[in-house]
Amino acid sequence: MRSLILIPALLLAGPALAAGWAVDPTQSTLVIEGQQGANTIRITLPEWTAEIAFDPQDLTKTRIRAEIALGALASQTENASDKAEEERELKGASWFAVAEHPTALFTATGAELFEGGTLRSRGTLTIRGTAVPADLVFTVAITGDTAKAAGQAAVSWTDYGIGWDPAQSGIAPQVTVRFDLTATRMP
Amino acid sequence: MAPTRYDAVAMTLHWVIAFAILGTFAGGLVMTNLAAGDPYRFTIYQLHKSFGLTILVLSLARLGWRLTHVAPALPEGTPAWQGVLARATHVLFYALIVIVPLSGWALVSSATRAVPTFWFGLFEVPHLPGLQGFADQRAVFTQVRDAHEILALAMIGLLVLHVAAALKHHYIDRDDVLARMLPRFGGR
Numbered sequence: 001m002r003s004l005i006l007i008p009a010l011l012l013a014g015p016a017l018a019a020g021w022a023v024d025p026t027q028s029t030l031v032i033e034g035q036q037g038a039n040t041i042r043i044t045l046p047e048w049t050a051e052i053a054f055d056p057q058d059l060t061k062t063r064i065r066a067e068i069a070l071g072a073l074a075s076q077t078e079n080a081s082d083k084a085e086e087e088r089e090l091k092g093a094s095w096f097a098v099a100e101h102p103t104a105l106f107t108a109t110g111a112e113l114f115e116g117g118t119l120r121s122r123g124t125l126t127i128r129g130t131a132v133p134a135d136l137v138f139t140v141a142i143t144g145d146t147a148k149a150a151g152q153a154a155v156s157w158t159d160y161g162i163g164w165d166p167a168q169s170g171i172a173p174q175v176t177v178r179f180d181l182t183a184t185r186m187p
Numbered sequence: 188m189a190p191t192r193y194d195a196v197a198m199t200l201h202w203v204i205a206f207a208i209l210g211t212f213a214g215g216l217v218m219t220n221l222a223a224g225d226p227y228r229f230t231i232y233q234l235h236k237s238f239g240l241t242i243l244v245l246s247l248a249r250l251g252w253r254l255t256h257v258a259p260a261l262p263e264g265t266p267a268w269q270g271v272l273a274r275a276t277h278v279l280f281y282a283l284i285v286i287v288p289l290s291g292w293a294l295v296s297s298a299t300r301a302v303p304t305f306w307f308g309l310f311e312v313p314h315l316p317g318l319q320g321f322a323d324q325r326a327v328f329t330q331v332r333d334a335h336e337i338l339a340l341a342m343i344g345l346l347v348l349h350v351a352a353a354l355k356h357h358y359i360d361r362d363d364v365l366a367r368m369l370p371r372f373g374g375r
Contacts, residue, residue, distance in 0.1 A: 037303040038314075079299045079325050085223070092224050168229035170303035 018055035028181035243288035
């Protein structure tokens with residue numbers, strides 16, 4: 001009975017959907033920050049696309065769907081041979097296996113007010129076919145038709161059954177995925 | 188007066204360090220020749236580092252024993268040149284069993300991507316201070332690594348010489364030079 005009511009409600013809600021936002025890739029960044037001992041490893045992900053619906057007046061209508069091309073990852077390590085090794089390993093079978101799983105997928109529905117004026121969107125991050133809950137904590141500032149958003153998600157890569165044993169490699173089991181984006185309101 | 192045999196402490200340290208050196212050296216050869224991305228390499232590296240640090244501690248204990256005890260005298264009638272050679276070999280050996288693991292620790296501490304050391308997975312051993320933050324860190328690391336490899340090879344060369352000499356004493360000279368470092372199973 002409930003679903004019967006819901007379907008027309010969704011159809012009616014069509015025009016009232018939250019505004020769509022087009023991400024400007026030239027003004028947006030996505031970075032993974034990990035720790036190995038005292039060393040910070042920074043991996044940038046220059047290739048990703050996102051479909052975003054967001055209305056600051058109604059956070060429940062938030063929709064995020066981002067596809068990240070893992071094969072395009074780039075280590076920011078200065079030393080050339082260390083950088084090459086990190087990129088090769090991360091793309092290889094021990095980590096992301098980009099040959100078989102070229103993209104990671106993040107989806108989230110709804111958002112809520114969180115600590116210190118930030119917003120939180122509870123989503124799911126899928127890597128190598130494994131979906132694990134991931135919370136995105138972010139801020140949004142909208143000026144006219146331009147939105148600037150920045151935020152992060154803590155990701156435990158060990159949950160995906162990938163990577164090297166933290167007790168042997170010294171790589172911290174949790175990394176921070178950070179984004180910074182500029183988007184324009186779609187007509 | 189010099190004793191005729193090494194005591195239990197010296198003997199235990201000698202043989203434990205001896206086998207640890209052989210195993211750690213073998214591990215070092217294996218781990219530096221692994222294919223890139225081998226899933227076991229971190230484990231082998233951690234084992235190599237754990238054994239290396241163990242050798243360092245045991246070697247310092249051994250050095251302490253040697254400095255506070257008198258070693259058994261050389262067999263009577265040993266030619267002077269052999270005595271000098273034996274003494275030089277031993278001094279060099281005592282130096283290398285400390286310096287080789289120390290240089291390995293320095294290698295780990297100067298690496299551009301310094302992997303933490305976990306002693307047999309039980310606790311983290313800190314890096315040696317003062318080995319990071321160089322303008323060309325990679326060059327510093329490469330030099331320390333080369334030094335560790337050369338010193339380790341020198342120690343293995345010395346070990347071969349040491350074993351050859353011990354066997355020569357035992358089978359050719361038929362003296363007690365080897366026997367006094369061996370436990371007396373069942374008495375004699």
